[in-house]
Amino acid sequence: xxxxxxxxxxxxxxxxxxSWLLFYPITMWRTLRHxxxxxxYADVELADDLHEQYADTLSPPLFLLITLLIAHGFExxxxxxxxPWAPPSFLASDSNLLLFRAVAFSIFxxxxxxKLLRHRGIRIDRKTLKRPFYxxxxxxxxxxxxxxxxxxxxxxxxxxxxxxxxxLFGLATLWYVTVETRWFAKHLELPLARAAxxxxxxxxxxxxxxxxxxxxxxxxxxxx
Numbered sequence: 001x002x003x004x005x006x007x008x009x010x011x012x013x014x015x016x017x018x019s020w021l022l023f024y025p026i027t028m029w030r031t032l033r034h035x036x037x038x039x040x041y042a043d044v045e046l047a048d049d050l051h052e053q054y055a056d057t058l059s060p061p062l063f064l065l066i067t068l069l070i071a072h073g074f075e076x077x078x079x080x081x082x083x084p085w086a087p088p089s090f091l092a093s094d095s096n097l098l099l100f101r102a103v104a105f106s107i108f109x110x111x112x113x114x115k116l117l118r119h120r121g122i123r124i125d126r127k128t129l130k131r132p133f134y135x136x137x138x139x140x141x142x143x144x145x146x147x148x149x150x151x152x153x154x155x156x157x158x159x160x161x162x163x164x165x166x167x168l169f170g171l172a173t174l175w176y177v178t179v180e181t182r183w184f185a186k187h188l189e190l191p192l193a194r195a196a197x198x199x200x201x202x203x204x205x206x207x208x209x210x211x212x213x214x215x216x217x218x219x220x221x222x223x224x
Contacts, residue, residue: 023057027057035179036183039135042134042137043135060138064102064106064140068102071148072148075148078156100213101148104210105140106137106140108140108206109136110133111206116132116187139176139180146168146169146172149165152165154166176203177199180199181196
């Protein structure tokens with residue numbers, strides 16, 4: 001019986017992973033084409049029964065995690081063959097680097113969700129934070145993918161790839177700021193200018209938080 005349960009679990013795991021090949025590009029296309037609708041969709045789906053949630057897409061955190069895996073694979077396939085990259089010691093391991101990316105890029109959805117709850121005066125706990133965080137994960141994924149690819153290209157010592165990387169980084173940031181500005185303007189009932197300012201400030205706060213996380217991890221490993 002134990003063997004049969006294990007076999008059944010493996011079958012379900014294989015099916016789940018195979019389904020990602022279909023639903024990942026569908027989720028990415030919908031997010032790029034209708035980001036606001038996907039953010040609403042993420043919120044609504046959490047009200048369904050657990051087994052019925054996100055039946056035709058990937059769940060937002062899983063979508064973000066797979067996107068970071070793809071970005072990491074792109075780096076492994078391109079940069080480390082083109083240039084000798086010497087990362088900080090705590091990021092020398094692929095698993096550590098991937099974990100750091102997952103934590104770092106989850107900071108932006110977290111901060112955006114916190115801003116929404118605080119502006120509305122809603123008590124922050126695990127339950128109230130989940131809905132806006134899930135909504136934010138959908139739009140954070142394309143931003144993370146394109147900025148990661150742009151960052152990779154800028155590390156290749158060629159003028160064309162450097163320019164391409166900077167353009168990708170700029171376009172991704174512009175898209176993300178635009179989407180978030182519209183989201184804040186609608187849900188917080190703010191003028192577009194004030195919503196844009198709030199988004200830009202939150203992005204800078206996220207960058208600072210990423211640096212602090214990296215410094216804390218590096219210090220912790222150095223002290224171990």
